[in-house]
Amino acid sequence: MMTLRWMSWSAPCALVCLTACGSDGDGSGTDAPPPVQTVDVPRTTTDPLPPHHPDLAGLSVASRGPRRLDVDELERSWEVITQLPLGSVQLPEFLARSLGEPDWLSVTEPSLEPSPLFMKFAVDLGNILCTQVMTDEVGRPADTRAILRYPEDVSRNLRQLILRIWAIDASAPDHPDVERLRKVFEAGSSGPAGIYSGWLAVCVAMTTAPEFLLY
Amino acid sequence: MINRFALGSLYVAAAATLGEPSRAEAQASSSPDQCEVATPMSPTRLLRRMSLDLRGRAPSFSELETIQADGSSPAELLQSWLGSDAFLGVMRKHHEELLWPNLEQVEFVPQQHLLFALPREDGTSTLLSPVRSIFVRTAGAGNLYYPCRNEPQSYDQDGRLILEPLLVGTTTVAWLDGYIEVQPYWAPETTVKVCALDALEGETAAVCPASAERYPLLENSCVALDRTARAVNLPFRGEFVDCGGPLAIFAPECGCGSDLRRCQTPQTLERTADSFNAQALRIIDRVISEGRDYADILTEARIEVNGAIAHYLRHQSRLNFNLFADPDPDAPLESVNLTFTDRDWLPVERTGRHSGVLTSPAYLLRHAAWRQRAHRFYNAFECSSFVPAGPIPSPFEACSQREDLTERCGCADCHRTLEPMAAHWGRFAEYGFMNLTEERFPSRGLRRCSPPYTDLEEVFLCSRLYELEPVGEEADYFGFLNAYVFRSPEEQLRIEAGPRALVQASVDSGRFAGCAVERMWTRFMHRTPTDDERAEVLPELTQSFRRSNHDLRVLLTEIVTHPAYGRNP
Numbered sequence: 001m002m003t004l005r006w007m008s009w010s011a012p013c014a015l016v017c018l019t020a021c022g023s024d025g026d027g028s029g030t031d032a033p034p035p036v037q038t039v040d041v042p043r044t045t046t047d048p049l050p051p052h053h054p055d056l057a058g059l060s061v062a063s064r065g066p067r068r069l070d071v072d073e074l075e076r077s078w079e080v081i082t083q084l085p086l087g088s089v090q091l092p093e094f095l096a097r098s099l100g101e102p103d104w105l106s107v108t109e110p111s112l113e114p115s116p117l118f119m120k121f122a123v124d125l126g127n128i129l130c131t132q133v134m135t136d137e138v139g140r141p142a143d144t145r146a147i148l149r150y151p152e153d154v155s156r157n158l159r160q161l162i163l164r165i166w167a168i169d170a171s172a173p174d175h176p177d178v179e180r181l182r183k184v185f186e187a188g189s190s191g192p193a194g195i196y197s198g199w200l201a202v203c204v205a206m207t208t209a210p211e212f213l214l215y
Numbered sequence: 216m217i218n219r220f221a222l223g224s225l226y227v228a229a230a231a232t233l234g235e236p237s238r239a240e241a242q243a244s245s246s247p248d249q250c251e252v253a254t255p256m257s258p259t260r261l262l263r264r265m266s267l268d269l270r271g272r273a274p275s276f277s278e279l280e281t282i283q284a285d286g287s288s289p290a291e292l293l294q295s296w297l298g299s300d301a302f303l304g305v306m307r308k309h310h311e312e313l314l315w316p317n318l319e320q321v322e323f324v325p326q327q328h329l330l331f332a333l334p335r336e337d338g339t340s341t342l343l344s345p346v347r348s349i350f351v352r353t354a355g356a357g358n359l360y361y362p363c364r365n366e367p368q369s370y371d372q373d374g375r376l377i378l379e380p381l382l383v384g385t386t387t388v389a390w391l392d393g394y395i396e397v398q399p400y401w402a403p404e405t406t407v408k409v410c411a412l413d414a415l416e417g418e419t420a421a422v423c424p425a426s427a428e429r430y431p432l433l434e435n436s437c438v439a440l441d442r443t444a445r446a447v448n449l450p451f452r453g454e455f456v457d458c459g460g461p462l463a464i465f466a467p468e469c470g471c472g473s474d475l476r477r478c479q480t481p482q483t484l485e486r487t488a489d490s491f492n493a494q495a496l497r498i499i500d501r502v503i504s505e506g507r508d509y510a511d512i513l514t515e516a517r518i519e520v521n522g523a524i525a526h527y528l529r530h531q532s533r534l535n536f537n538l539f540a541d542p543d544p545d546a547p548l549e550s551v552n553l554t555f556t557d558r559d560w561l562p563v564e565r566t567g568r569h570s571g572v573l574t575s576p577a578y579l580l581r582h583a584a585w586r587q588r589a590h591r592f593y594n595a596f597e598c599s600s601f602v603p604a605g606p607i608p609s610p611f612e613a614c615s616q617r618e619d620l621t622e623r624c625g626c627a628d629c630h631r632t633l634e635p636m637a638a639h640w641g642r643f644a645e646y647g648f649m650n651l652t653e654e655r656f657p658s659r660g661l662r663r664c665s666p667p668y669t670d671l672e673e674v675f676l677c678s679r680l681y682e683l684e685p686v687g688e689e690a691d692y693f694g695f696l697n698a699y700v701f702r703s704p705e706e707q708l709r710i711e712a713g714p715r716a717l718v719q720a721s722v723d724s725g726r727f728a729g730c731a732v733e734r735m736w737t738r739f740m741h742r743t744p745t746d747d748e749r750a751e752v753l754p755e756l757t758q759s760f761r762r763s764n765h766d767l768r769v770l771l772t773e774i775v776t777h778p779a780y781g782r783n784p
Contacts, residue, residue, distance in 0.1 A: 063782030065742035069267070072308070076272030083276075104315040104581075146276070164276045167263035169283050215267050 066214045068114045071096045074125070078207075081165055082133045082146045089129070095121070114213065123208050130203035134196070147203050151195060154185060161202065166211040181205065254783045258282050261781055262289040268739050268775065269293075270301035271308070290776050297768045303500050306767075309738060310499050310512075313595035314578060316492040321580050323487055323527065325535050327464050328471065328478045330413065335365045341394050343410040344471075344478070350433050351412050351467045354380075357388030357431070363410035368393035376411055390429075400474045400526065400555045401483045413478070415470025419455045422465040430467060437465065440671065447666050447674055461536040461672060476530040483523070483555070490523040495577040497560065509765035510727055513571040513596065513718040517564055518546065522557030524576075536675065539647025540576070545569055546650075567650065568642060568713025579640075579648040585698065588643075589636035592714075597721055598730035601629040618688040619701040634706070639717040641698025641710035644680065651696065656680060658707070661694035725757065728765060732757045735767075739774050752777070 069077060075089040097103060099118055100111030130147070137145040146164060150157040158178045162170040170178050181202055188201025206212060256264065262282050266274040282289060296302055326346040333341050343362055352361045361381060369377045378390040392411040399407050423430070423437035430437075437452065444451035456462040458469035459477060471478035479487070497519050502511045520528075528548055532540035542548070545567035553561060565574075572578050573592065582588045593599050607625035608615055614624035621631045642651040657663060664677035677683060682700050685693045692700040698710050709716060721727040732753055737743050744753055756773055763769040774780060 062745050062779050064740045064780050066784040067741040073271050080273050080275050104317040108315050163279050167259045169259050215264050
């Protein structure tokens with residue numbers, strides 16, 4: 001969707017640039033500026049608001065702001081979710097600095113922006129830890145597993161993962177998050193390791209989603 | 216095993232499916248036409264939010280299952296979480312954001328007392344001080360760094376070191392020692408090899424004891440110091456000094472001492488710095504875990520000491536000319552029987568002007584100048600900043616020439632507030648944590664800082680701590696302890712009272728409580744308060760906080776049970 005929108009905007013722009021270049025190089029020798037051309041740039045508007053929506057300027061209801069997990073919270077949360085002993089997940093200190101942890105000398109405020117660097121890191125971490133945790137779980141009794149608790153019962157396992165990782169109660173029938181993740185599982189299961197690949201895809205998708213990384 | 220390409224494809228599939236954040240919860244409780252901002256969070260999501268905020272981690276699966284099964288409110292878990300170690304960890308982090316604990320740039324000991332491991336060709340290593348090597352081994356016209364030989368040290372019949380000349384042609388460019396084996400204080404059950412000249416154990420030794428030919432790189436300093444000493448009728452060259460004091464760096468035979476106690480390695484330095492930082496934060500841990508008045512973190516008398524700190528204070532704190540850290544008579548260590556390797560913490564009851572974290576060595580070292588100390592307090596605990604009222608006027612205007620910053624135009628707007636605040640730290644030395652007691656450092660030092668001096672160290676202390684060379688308007692303060700310069704009689708009382716009086720004024724005025732509430736609200740709401748909240752919510756919270764004698768648990772319970780906290784973002 002984003003890509004299509006960008007292409008539809010950039011095409012007229014490219015046309016304008018080419019036309020402008022052509023006028024400079026026509027050898028007419030005059031100093032007259034090229035004629036001003038207007039481009040119909042698409043605009044985003046918030047109107048109309050949904051029916052009966054109060055005036056935005058008059059809204060005063062405040063809620064708590066969202067924030068991404070910091071490095072410590074990420075480490076401890078991974079441990080709790082995957083039932084590892086506290087302290088098992090330790091990222092190198094230099095990585096913590098790159099991800100916005102202050103050193104209290106040159107940087108005195110934590111930076112908790114969900115930056116592209118953080119997302120790159122979160123995706124890598126999800127890939128690595130999901131693979132490691134699931135590899136470890138394969139040989140363990142089912143009731144001690146976190147990701148592969150009910151690998152054959154897809155709906156049940158998705159519900160427990162949604163509660164475990166996102167803290168969302170998905171027990172209602174046809175819960176939209178279950179259905180969204182079912183598609184991930186099905187797409188992933190076409191991978192080389194069958195349903196194992198499916199659950200790996202679900203694990204990575206869930207631990208790199210805003211529901212996990214923001215709170 | 217999944218290959219990376221396959222995993223990448225799966226991730227793309229997952230990301231495409233999960234491209235938008237979940238709206239399932241909002242949809243469950245509101246129609247698509249309604250603004251989601253005001254919807255309350257589900258109990259399980261609220262549990263996650265509270266757990267991350269108060270414990271720094273997601274809730275366990277069993278905690279989530281319990282909430283899901285019985286529909287109980289997450290608030291019921293609040294009190295047990297507020298008493299947990301995990302909560303103390305969160306509070307420690309909060310206070311790190313206020314205090315900025317980092318001592319990396321502090322030179323705890325002079326570089327002559329820093330030992331590094333020199334790898335040898337036989338796979339072993341020898342500890343030596345590279346800086347000391349320049350001063351104690353180099354001879355004649357030599358100007359290079361020479362380590363000791365990788366051979367055991369030999370001695371003459373009188374037990375003195377036998378040094379071998381290193382010749383270039385017929386010229387001696389250095390005198391080389393061997394190594395000896397020592398059980399170091401940081402690992403007394405092990406043995407390390409140390410260059411013999413670095414491991415010397417004497418407690419006293421002569422300064423500048425030999426000719427320029429023997430110690431060429433020490434000579435310039437020796438000449439300058441000898442001149443200074445002569446000017447105040449003190450003997451210097453060849454005099455014996457305490458190897459635990461700052462003049463030891465001019466005494467080549469002052470080594471690291473028994474078990475290397477006067478030297479540090481990069482590893483012991485890191486542990487020492489970490490210990491000082493932990494010492495300050497432990498004051499906060501204790502006040503919060505004991506449920507005491509939150510203001511006690513700024514006034515508490517008790518401090519704790521571990522082995523690393525005790526060792527530093529006993530054997531190393533006086534070594535550096537540039538770090539004022541003499542033993543503190545108001546924080547006696549006699550009862551602390553710990554060696555460096557002891558990780559236990561023992562209490563020390565401080566007296567005098569000591570005041571919570573504000574006079575802890577870590578705070579005083581991290582914020583080295585009086586103004587820095589006051590500024591950090593002003594910002595962290597009164598939520599205030601110094602903002603210039605306008606551009607600085609021309610330096611050629613008369614008012615720009617004033618020495619007193621409270622009178623200098625362009626500076627006065629901030630310094631009229633800052634200088635009186637900074638005065639509260641006036642009896643804790645800048646660039647160190649030495650307690651400048653009246654007994655040793657009277658406010659007027661003309662008698663103290665006049666010949667006859669007891670030793671050169673006293674001359675140095677006078678030149679650094681007293682106004683002995685006033686310029687312009689400073690003339691009226693000739694002979695005063697630096698902190699008293701330009702201070703009015705009322706401000707001098709602040710110096711005498713110490714930081715506790717500043718804290719008390721802040722508590723009495725409500726500034727301390729108001730700031731604590733604003734900081735906690737900002738932390739737990741993940742945003743600054745709105746204008747409405749500043750006008751209506753925060754004053755109520757502040758009042759309640761003050762009524763509870765600054766009980767942090769009462770405040771945090773009110774914040775995380777506030778309706779705004781429990782709404783979807």
